[in-house]
Amino acid sequence: MTTTSPTYTERTTVVLPSDVVVPDLGTVLVLTLAPEDGSDRPCTLGPAGLANVERALADAARRASAGEIAALVLTGTGRTFLAGADLHLIRTATRAEQVRELAEAGHRVVAALADLPVPTLAHLNGAALGGGLELALACDYRAADPGVRAIGLPETHLGLLPGWGGCTTLPRIVGPDTALTVVVDNPARGNRTLKVADALRAGIVDVVLPGADGPADAMAPALAWLRSVVAGEVEQPRRAAAATDQEWTTAVAARRPLAEARAAGGAPAALRALDTVAAARSLPRAEAFALEDEALVDLVMSDQLRAGLYAFDLLTRRAKKPAGRPADVAPREIRSVGVAGAGLMAGQLALLLARSLRVPVTMRDLDDERARKGLAAVHAQIDQDVAKGRLREEDAEQLRPLLRVTTDLGDLAGADLVIEAVFEELAVKQRVFAELEDVVSPTTVLATNTSALSVTAMAEHLRHSERVVGLHFFNPVAMMPLVEVVRAAATDETSYATAFAVAQACRKTAVAVADAPGFVVNRLLIRLLGEVLGALEEGTPVTEADAALRPMGLPMGPFQLLQLVGPAVAEHVLVSLRQNLGERYPDSPGLAAVVESGRSFVLGEGRPSASSPVDPAVGELFGARRVPQPPDAGALLDRVRRALAEEAGLLLAEGVARDAQDVDLAMILGAGWPLHLGGITPYLDRTGAAEAATGARFHEPGVASLPAQ
Structure with a gap:
């Protein structure tokens, strides 16, 4: 039953220096953060990467003092400026000293950036998250490309806090209320990050620059802007005025009830971050950074944090490559879809499939009134999505003609996939499938959206039971990210692969489950x-x-x-x-x-x-x-x-599930099981319920909890 503790080797980030001569400014040292292996993965910082940055900044400080450089620009590669600390290393830390060393090294880097005797600019070429944004905040200025879509401090969502200066520096740049929106509020709202326009309005980014003409000139807009700022040709970027006592009190008090409630529910990070921001307000930098170090060590060396990082790993890794999906089996091409039923669930499925697959989708119900109501409800949902900005009108115009309704079963004859969404009763579903089999092609995949009934029993009397599979979408279909993919006794590889492909096309996470009552x-x-x-x-x-x-x-x-x-x-x-x-x-x-x-x-x-x-x-x-x-x-x-x-x-x-990880992934995405609990099985391990009920843990220590000492 147990899964084993993870092992991990740092994927080191290196610093690529280059000198660029800028007329009327002088030599600008450009430090580019890049993966050591030359890949296009997002850069993160562990001990080796931080040491590389620290050495590069020490050399920059020496050159600045010698008058060799007039300014410094820090930038990234690909679509990422810097994704922050290496979470996998944090997850595998076994001693508090390791965490403290990582926190202190990060603070040395941001302090070195802040103390350089020449103007510094963070050029956000891509996502700047967590420690990446904290390094940018240590610079004098921050410029961003217009396409940057993810800027933020997501640490409290993961069970951490901004521990490389975010709790200290950000409130001093943008004020306490805006800072706490980024540190506490946004992570609690589904881990929301800022697009570049939002970051500009907040004062986190100073300027959004036009795109460069090509890779060779990628730095040209940033360097030109920096020259104009240093020369006084444009106004210095605005900074928030020092907040009053009342503004600080109001900003902190507004978040305290929610943060305390989350702490009572096993998620202490937001409250710890709130307290750290409040306490760091008037402290010298070194003392404020020491507060961040202490808080980070306490949070990392807890079972709650390890559970949260385990869950985060499930969502970022396993969710993208579902266990159990057939390898090297081509799914069936889906050129049209039928939906048996036109009720609420059927309409939601029809809309999702038409929008995701961009193929005709035909709903079929028993009488004209039900059919008309079903199509009207789908059109009303499209109109509502347009009104709320979730769908562009031009996309809606293309979508509406794809959705049809009928009472004639024969109109589903050409469908490559038919999914039933009728009343949750086995005999009814068996009858629907039997009727469909007389109409559709022998290669048409027949899927059921049942939430608990036996898929095998639905298919057992069919001539081609091998093409029946379960596709259990959750309600509301547009919002819920999980699909349980159910393999019946006779389901063949092609039909099974098609089910996974449909889930992926709908941007859902598929979890393979066996055909058993209630699934997972x-x-x-x-x-x-x-x-x-x-x-x-x-x-x-x-x-x-x-x-x-x-x-x-x-x-x-x-x-x-x-x-x-x-x-x-x-x-x-x-x-x-x-x-x-x-x-x-x-x-x-x-x-x-x-x-x-x-x-x-x-x-x-x-x-x-x-x-x-x-x-x-x-x-x-x-x-x-x-x-x-x-x-x-x-x-x-x-x-x-x-x-x-x-x-x-x-x-x-x-x-029924392949392993505890799939149980956790299903419960997080299908039942809203809290991410900070790590899913259901780490929680049951942590509370002792697993051993009390089954005699064993679901995971070895160190997988979703602190390693055994």
């Missing part, structure tokens, strides 16, 4: 909800059950999730899993009563959210199995953790 995400989520509902039946009050899971840091509570999914849908899946997997998925008469009565688990109208208040009165429908001492919040949390550990262990033992 719903099986685990319903197990969690089943334990909560079971506690209500035993007499736990709704408010106490709601509070019990808050330490898990989930994106919403169990009752908001139940209402979002829909009580009827949740009951249907719970009953189905109970029938297929046994009594560990409990019977819930209270949930059935909620469905029958039309009651809601939360108060308020509209789509439930994480902030929707729970309705305590709904608890009166539960209590079918009351016990003298129902679980309190602590006991319920422990019970949920053990249940999840047991179910995850069974998923792996049964081969």
Whole structure:
């Protein structure tokens, strides 16, 4: 069950110096950061790379003092200025001294840049993230190419903080409120970064330069601008005025409730960054940098940070190359698509497939009224996307004609792929596939969007069951990044490869799952909800059950999730899993009563959210199995953790998921499992639930936690 600890060797960044003579300015030393191996990968800095930069700056300081250079420009290669510290080295650090050395080396570099006795310019030729932006902030000026799309300090999203001067320098350049937007707010908003125009407005970038005529002249605009600034021909870039005490207090106080809530949910980085920014306000640079060092060491030498970096690695590496995708098997070419159904889910799928594949997509339903409503809903969604700026009108004009609707099954005859999105009942889906098989080509791939039913059972009576595959998209389809790709007993390599190719074309992350009840995400989520509902039946009050899971840091509570999914849908899946997997998925008469009565688990109208208040009165429908001492919040949390550990262990033992990494990737992308928890299995290891329930950890120490000492 365990996965092994990672090993890693630094991919060193080198510094390429060159002298450029600029008329009316003098000799400008251009330092270009580049990968040592000559590849086009983004540059990062570990100990060797930092040493290279430090030596280059020491030489620059010597030359500046000798009058050999009049200015210095720092730039990058390819599409990246600098992507910051090498996160893989941070993930494998075993001692606090290693982390402190890396933090102090970064601070020596930014201090050396800031202290050069000649004007310095950071030329942002591409993305400047984390430590990359911190090096740029140490320069006197920052110029950016117009195509730069990623500027920011994403550290708190990963469980770190800006530890090479970002907490100290940025507030002094742009003011505390703007700085905290970059340090705390943006990482919490889906790791948002700034485009170059946003960075210019914020005062992080001083000028956006026109594109150069070609690679040979790439530095010409930056050098010309630097000359004009030094010569006083253009105004000095604006800098924020020193903030007042009230401005500092307001900026910090505005972020504290959210940061404290995240810390209570197991994500301390934002609060630590907030406190560090506030404390560094009036300190000398050396003392402020020492605060950053201390905070960085504390965060890195924690299980939470290692779990977050493990999850980040899943999203940046494994998500791009799904395990289980057939190698050297060509997917079927998709020139047209059919969708069986025209309801809400069918319409979402049709729109996604038409927009992603740019091929005709035909929805088919049983009668004209349903068909018309389905197409009207799709067109309304297109109009809404245009109105909100998510889709250009010219793209919408090309998209609308691709979407069609019919009541004639024969209109799907020419489709290369047909995906069914009808009522979640096995007999209905079997009938749909049987009807389709009489119409479509023997090579047409038939896919089901089922969330829990057996794909093998759907295909077992077909003449060509080998071309049936599961493509479980999550709702809402446009937003949810996961697709569970389900291989049935007879699915052939071509159909399976086609399913992965379709998911990739739709810009979704595919996770291979075996054909088993609930697959991965719903099986685990319903197990969690089943334990909560079971506690209500035993007499736990709704408010106490709601509070019990808050330490898990989930994106919403169990009752908001139940209402979002829909009580009827949740009951249907719970009953189905109970029938297929046994009594560990409990019977819930209270949930059935909620469905029958039309009651809601939360108060308020509209789509439930994480902030929707729970309705305590709904608890009166539960209590079918009351016990003298129902679980309190602590006991319920422990019970949920053990249940999840047991179910995850069974998923792996049964081969439903290939390994714990795929379970984590699926839960992060399909269930919103917090990135800072590392996914579900590191959390269960860290809390002891894995060993308590299964007798073993899912990962060896050092994979998603601190290495064993």
